Amino acid sequence: MTMQLTVLLFASLKDAAQASSVEVEVPDGATSEDLRRATGEQFPVLARYLAHVRVAVNQEYAVGAVVLNEGDEVALLPPVAGGC
């Protein structure tokens, strides 16, 4: 069985995909690291960014490989550059 997750994109990734989110299919029980790989396979235009992004699950940085569930809010975050 697989599940489909909506993956939010920001900044350079959003520009590259020309979309603020993409739908990525992963196997049940997949982790945030599986999602990183699957995103590159399903959206080659994002592949070169993925080694550098941090994955957030439900608005928290994923530490290591976090198991994902249907309905999770997942985001791929390029290196941040806020403040000033």
Place this chain on the structure above:
Amino acid sequence: MFVVMENILPVEKVAQAAQDELHGGAGAVVTFVGVVRDNSQGHRVRYLEYSAYAPMAESEMRKIGDEVKARWGFPCAMAHRVGKLEIGEASIVIAVASPHRKAAFEACHFAIDRVKETVPVWKKEVAQDGFWWVEDPTGQVQSTSESKP
């Protein structure tokens, strides 16, 4: 107060929010204001665009406030602006209130350094000769002067 907003930042309100948490016990409020500079690494900057993962940015700013409270024992407030910012406009305001100035300066310095590490906000520099996302891992410069919001 930990907010991401599109409007001009209310500097005094942020400072007041930090001060109010001490209920008259504040002897110092240190306010840091980050503003848009007209140049970056040899490029003449026309304007900046900040974008954020707003709900997570607010929760990460709140965590920094919690760290400040845990380490120094004093309140902190922050506001980060998103959207198009002109030269000279404020992108961030951080205020720390404390009974004495030394701790407030230290904590405010710590807070802006942490913001740059953890808060999911991104900066696009739009210069005369192209635009790019700062910290873009691909280092890509787009050569048109157009900028998509």
